[in-house]
Amino acid sequence: MAQPQKVVLAYSGGLDTSVIAKWLSVERGLEVVTFTADLGQGEEIEPARAKAKAMGIPDEHIFIEDLREEFVRDFVFPMMRANARYEGDYLLGTSIARPLISKRLVEIAHQTGADFIAHGATGKGNDQVRFELSAYALDPDIKVIAPWREWDLTSRTALIAWAEAHQIQVPRDKRGDSPFSTDANLLHTSSEGKVLENPWDETPDYVYSRTVNPEDAPDVPEYITVDFERGDGTALNGEAMSPATLLSALNDLGRKHGIGRLDLVENRFVGMKSRGMYETPGGEIYARAHRGIEQITLDRGAAHLKDELMPRYAGLIYNGFWFSPEREMLQAAIDHSQDKVSGTVRLKLYKGLASVVGRKSPHSLYSEAHVTFEDDAGAYDQKDAEGFIKLNGLRLRLLARRNRDA
Numbered sequence: 001m002a003q004p005q006k007v008v009l010a011y012s013g014g015l016d017t018s019v020i021a022k023w024l025s026v027e028r029g030l031e032v033v034t035f036t037a038d039l040g041q042g043e044e045i046e047p048a049r050a051k052a053k054a055m056g057i058p059d060e061h062i063f064i065e066d067l068r069e070e071f072v073r074d075f076v077f078p079m080m081r082a083n084a085r086y087e088g089d090y091l092l093g094t095s096i097a098r099p100l101i102s103k104r105l106v107e108i109a110h111q112t113g114a115d116f117i118a119h120g121a122t123g124k125g126n127d128q129v130r131f132e133l134s135a136y137a138l139d140p141d142i143k144v145i146a147p148w149r150e151w152d153l154t155s156r157t158a159l160i161a162w163a164e165a166h167q168i169q170v171p172r173d174k175r176g177d178s179p180f181s182t183d184a185n186l187l188h189t190s191s192e193g194k195v196l197e198n199p200w201d202e203t204p205d206y207v208y209s210r211t212v213n214p215e216d217a218p219d220v221p222e223y224i225t226v227d228f229e230r231g232d233g234t235a236l237n238g239e240a241m242s243p244a245t246l247l248s249a250l251n252d253l254g255r256k257h258g259i260g261r262l263d264l265v266e267n268r269f270v271g272m273k274s275r276g277m278y279e280t281p282g283g284e285i286y287a288r289a290h291r292g293i294e295q296i297t298l299d300r301g302a303a304h305l306k307d308e309l310m311p312r313y314a315g316l317i318y319n320g321f322w323f324s325p326e327r328e329m330l331q332a333a334i335d336h337s338q339d340k341v342s343g344t345v346r347l348k349l350y351k352g353l354a355s356v357v358g359r360k361s362p363h364s365l366y367s368e369a370h371v372t373f374e375d376d377a378g379a380y381d382q383k384d385a386e387g388f389i390k391l392n393g394l395r396l397r398l399l400a401r402r403n404r405d406a
Contacts, residue, residue, distance in 0.1 A: 003031070004029055004030055004031045005029075005030055005031065005114075005115040005116065006030065006031045006032075006033055006109075006112060006113060006114035006115055006116070007024050007028075007030045007031070007032055007033065007114055007115065007116040007117065007118050007145060008033045008034075008035055008105050008108045008109045008112065008114045008116070008117045008118070009021055009024065009032055009033065009034050009035065009117075009118045009119075009120075010035055010037075010101055010105055010117075010118070010119045010120065010131070011034035011035060011036050011048060011052065012036065012048065012120070013036060013045065013047055013048030013051045013052070015159070015160075015163065015168075015170060015171065016120050016159070017120045018051060018055065018163070018168050019153070019159055019162060019163050019166075019168060020118065020120050020147045021034060021052070021055055021057070022055055022163075022166050022168055023147055023151060023162075024118060024145065024147070025055075025056075026166065027151070028145070030116065031061070032055075032057055032061065033057075033061040033062075033063070033108065033109075033112050033114055034048070034052045034057055034061065034062050034063065035063045035064075035065075035101075035104060035105055035108050036048040036049075036062075036063065036064045036065070037065055037067050037100070037101050037104060038064070038065065038066045038067060038068060039067055039068060039071050039097055039100070039101075039185035039186055040068045040071070040185050040186025040187075040244065040247075040248065041184040041185050041186075042184055042189075043184075045064055046064065048062075048064060049062050049064055054169075055168070061112070063104075063108055065104065067100060067104070068186055068244040069242060069243060069244045070100065071097065071100055071185065071186060071187075071244070072186060072187075072243035072244045072246075072247050073242075073243040073244070074100075075096050075097070075099065075100055075322075076096060076186075076187055076243070076247065076283075077231075077232045077233070077243055078331060078334075078335070079092060079096050079317060080283075080286060080287060080290055081231045081232070081290070081334050081335060081337075081338050081341075082306065082309070082310055082313045082314070082330070082331075082334045083287065083290065083291055083294075083306065083307075083310055084310055084313055084314040084317060085287075085310070085314055086266065086314045086315065086317070086318045087264075087266055087267065087314075088311075089262055089264055090262065090264055090266060090278060090314075090318075091187070091188065091262075091278070091280045091283045091284065091287060092314060092317050092318060093185065093187040093188025093189075093190060093278060093280055093283065094126075094127070094183050094185075094188070094190050095126070095130060095317050095318045095320075096187065096317055096322075097185045097187070098127060098130035098131055098134060098320065098322075099130065099134040099320075099322035099323060101131070102117075102130070102131050102132075102134035102135045102138065103134065103138060105117040105119075105131075105135065106135055106138045106139050106142060109139075109142065110139075115143060116142075116143045116144065116145050117135060117142060117143075117144055117145070118144070118145040118146070118147065119131045119132075119144070119146060120147070120148065121146065121148065122148040123146070123148050123149040124270065124272070125268065125270070126268050126269050126270065126318065126319070126320070128146055128148075128149070129269055129270065129319065129320045130319075130320035130322075131144070131320075132144050132146075132320075133319075133320040133321060133323075133324075134320060134322060134323055137323035137324065138323060179193075179194045179195045179207075180192060180193045180194050180195050180196055180207055181193045181194075182209070184210075186244060186247055186248065186251070186282075187247065187280060187282075187283050188210075188260075188278055188279060188280040188283060189209055189210045189278070189279045190276055190277070190278050190279075191203075191207050191209075191276065191277045191278075192274060192275065192276040192277070195207065196275050196276065196277055197275060198275075199265050199275045202263075203263055203277045207277055208261065208277070208279060209279070210251070210254075210255055210260075210279035210281055211254060211255050211258050211259065211260060211261055211279050211281050212255060212256065212257075212258045213258055214257075214258030214259075214261070214351045214352030215258075215351070216258070217256065217257045217258040217350070217351045217352065218256065218257065218350075218351075221348050221349060221350035222253070222256075222257065222348075222349045222350070223346060223347070223348055223349075223357070224236065224237055224253065224285075224346070224347050224349065225237055225238065225344050225345065225346050225347075226246075226250075226285075226286070226289040226344070226345050226347065227343070227344050228289070228290065228293045228341060228342055228343060228344075228345070229342045230338050230339060230340075230341060230342060231290070231335070231337075231338025231341040231342075232338075233246050233286060233289070233290070234246075236249050236250065246286075247282045247283070247286065248282070249282070250281070250282030250283075250285045250286055251281050251282035252282075253281070253282070253285065253349060254280075254281020254282050254284060254285055254349075254354070255281050256349075257349040257350060257351065257352065257353075257354075258351060258352045259281050259284050259285060259349060259352055259353065259354050260278075260279055260280040260281035260282070260283065260284035260285070261277070261278075261279055261352065262277070262278040262279075262280070263275075263277055264276055264277075264278060269318065269319040269320070284354055285347060285349070285354040288347065288354045288355070288356055289345040289347055289354075289356065290341075290345075291356070292345040292347070292356035292359045293341055293342070293343050293344075293345050293359055293361060294306075294341055295356075295359060296343070296359050296360075296361055296364040296365060296366045297340050297341045297342070297343060297361050297363050297364060297365065298337060298340075298341065298365075299365065302337050306334065306337060309330055309333065309334070312330065313327065313330045313331075313334070316330070340361075340363035341363075342361060342362065342363060343359065343360055343361025343362065343363065343364070344359070344360050344361070345358070345359045346358035346359070367379070
């Protein structure tokens, strides 16, 4: 008898992916391999092993990996070098995690001889696109199963009934419709659905899990420093830290001061608008700090070009094109710009805000001699401005004369 085909499932250990694991086995006749990634989501992931074993998955087919350092070092930090914000606001916390998960799904599929990979993203969201485009970029022949696009379990009630019929434990808090759904990793927590679906209604305070209400944050500001080397953060308050350790420490500070909340109606890649609430405490502090160090180390032309490229770069990540040649081309340009982006930024954290209040660098382009209101000792000849203005004003004067005489 031929061996059943294998599938590697992105498995959280939650109800939905537990149902998917069993469904892949029962309905599709596949041998299931589970992959659970620790991306710093703030909850124990080892219970996923016990849940997978309870469904009959053997130890050698259960993969649980700590990817926090790789996540921040190879995905978050390169994105932050670009100052990427989708539609000007969103720091792409969910988007940037998907290519790493897809990368490991494909690698484990190769390692175990699996024929398929599978994910739990729905047919309405962006994640299905991100998972699958990343997978195809890494292995053009990989086959993807997306159960939410195939099965007839179209409601929470149907899902729970199917789980009970197949001896899958249903936690008490999963019965009935959840007021909102969440996704978390070391960079952020996102919440959407139900109580957030009306864009006129303010987000209830109980939705926030990662930050204190800014109104309840300390009444005394806190000052910190972040050191950068070639565009990447290396130390907090003078203490050297790894990428994941630095982001985690900034998360603690952001939580305390209520920093990083975002209420956003965004344009999904699949065509609809959606309303979500994002908490990115450490990421918001880090992003502000990075722009602070660039202010004194990047030439105006390079800085302005980066700002022009950023929306395209952010859109590529949001839409699932991390492994595309155009993202890699943009990354090469961005990384080249970071060669002298080194130094220290001082920030003031206070009631929801992370404000840059100081910056210094051995590569600073800031010249007090040129900008001083005092005697500049000949560093700048103000008479030079007259010719500069005349040349730049020439076309405007010619236009004005034509229009006046028309």
